[in-house]
Amino acid sequence: MKDLHIKKSVLQRELIIWIVSLLFAVGVNVYVIIVYNAPWTELVTQIHYVFVLSLVVYFIIFLIRGAGYLVRLPFRRKG
Amino acid sequence: MPWLNVFNGSSASGKSPSDRVRLGIIGVGDRGTALLLNIKSIAEILNVEVAAVCDDYVPHYQRAIELTEGKAKAFYDYRQMLEMKDLDGVVIATPLHEHARMTVDAFRSNIHVFCEKAMARTIKDVRRMYETSLQTKRILHIGLQRMFSPVYLEGMEKIHRGDLGQITQVRAYWHRNNNWRRPVPADKPELEKKINWRLYDDISAGLLTELSSHQIQIANWALQSQPVSVMGSGSINFWKDGREVYDNIACIFSYADGTQFLCDSLISNRHHGIEEKVLGNNGMITLETNKMYSEKPPSPPAILRLINDIEKDIFETIPIGGASWIPETAVQYTGEFITSRYRMDETKLQMEAFVKYIRQGEAPKELAEQGYHASLWCLLAENAIKSGKVVTLPKGYEI
Incomplete structure (x- = not known):
């Protein structure tokens, strides 16, 4: 197996x-x-949902970046 | 709850903790065996022993000897057992119609009594048991074990503290799907009534005394009161096999403040199982399932509400016609647990309490009163069903 660098x-x-x-x-x-007038303790108690949401956002950005890469691909110089 | 003071460790008069409590068991059928095993499991910790066993049915008599490894004295006749000089208490787990005479005889022999519910087959016998207990100053502990269950105790604490608001209704059901029969040896058909005693009217009031008596006690406990009247209906509509007691009953007990207790039981469908629900204007408690449901359930975390709202905006359809009425189906809310201490065995806890009451030489009066009212009202409910009338408490039965 090849090492991944x-x-x-x-x-x-x-x-x-x-x-x-x-x-x-x-x-x-x-x-x-603020909008739902919820207790501020949810900043800590719901951190697991925040973490999952950050991964979802990261994945969406990853998809956008991938799409951008695919769009740019034909214009790249071979070399 | 007053009957729990016994667990505080205080010891008034009676036996000192170092004295061994000696119990006799009258009736070693299924329930009697369960109680015997419970006593054995606490024998060392509480310094108690099963000193005598009694059953007039030979297989049960032999089983009792085996279960006590031959150490307990065995009797066919309970009266001989009551002649034992060093017996502190007896556990009575016989068919219902025998409870009264055995209990009264035990009291007159200066012996404390734990008697399985319900108390007796007639209201006169219920009264006689209760009065003899007071006259002889002997403990009368009726086997309504939910009084010792941590779930029920904490649930009742919440109810009485007002967590549910004003209690406006109690409803209970106990549904099974079996014929309630036990096998009778083919060569001894004469044992039918002895083995299947719960199915015969002169011995038992069927579902009312054997199941609903627990739930009547729970309703009284929740409402801290007793009914003022009862009406009911019952029939044999499925198990038409020669039984004399109803295979389905439905009763409404009314309390002085206008609260109703709805209670039903049947043995032809087990979908609903068993439950006791205490309803107030601020919430509901379901005691068998250890749950409490607020009328205003706590909101989910804000971040989840956002996700729910987005999901709703995307997927919810906009009605452009159709019914203007939406059915008021049950609230879909899973509720919260009443307590996390639900794994404790309430039957064992009540046997522990009985031993400790004997050691103290007395039991809280509320204990016998709960048994008295539950037993009395399940028999009055039977009267209501049989007569088709609203039945109230007869004179002379108040305590």
Whole structure:
């Protein structure tokens, strides 16, 4: 089996995207706590849902990035 | 609950904790065997022993000797057992019509009594048992074991604290799907009545005394009161096999404050099983299933509500015609647990309590009163069904 090498820069970029997704999910939780007049303890008690939401957001961004890559693919120079 | 003070460890008069409590068991059928095994399981911890066993049915008599490894004295006649000088208490688990004379005889022999529910076959005998207990100052503990169940105790605490608001109705049902018969040896058909005593009117009131008596006690306990009247209906509509007691009953018990207790039982469909529901304007408790349902259920977390709202916006159809009325079907809400201490064996707990009451030399008066009212009202319900009339408490039966 071939070893898989991931560049440090790629890893850093993916981590940053996921952290942004997590912050977005936390922001959504804060928003709905205000909108639904829910207790602020849900910031901590519902963290598992926030985590799952961040992964969903990360996956959506991944799909968008994949689509962009596919669109750009024919215009790339061979080389 | 007053009857639980016994678990606080206080010991008034009676036997000292170092004295061994000696019990006799009268009737070692299915229930008597279960009670015997319960006593054996607490024998070492509570310093109690089954000193005597009695049954006039030979297979049960032999089983009792085996279960006690021959250590207990065995009798065919309970009166001989009551002559034993060092017996502290007896456990009576015989057919219903025998409870009264055995209990009264035990009291007169200065022996405390644990008697299986219901108390007796007639209201006169119920009264006689209760009065003799008071006269002889002997303990009368009726086997309504839910009084010792942590689920029921915590549930009742919530009910009496007002967590459900004003209690406006209690409803209970006990449904099974079997003929309630036990096999009779083919060569001894004369044993039919002895073995299937629950099916014969002169011995038992059937579903009322054998099942509903528990639920009547629970309703009284929840409402902290006793009914003022009862009406009911019953018939044999399925098991037409020569039995004399109803195979389905439905009763309504009315209380002084206008609250109704609806109670039914049948043995031809087990879909609904068993339940006691206490309904108030703020919520409902279902005691058998250890659940409490608020009328205003707690909201789900905000983040889930957002997801639900988005899902609703996407998938919900917009009606453009059709019925203007939506059926008021049951609220779909799974409720919360009353307690996490639901794994404790209430029958064992009540046997522990009986032993401790003997050691104290007395039991809380509420214990006998609960048994008295439950037994009395299930027999009055039988009168209501048979007469087709609303039945009230006869004079002389108040306590």
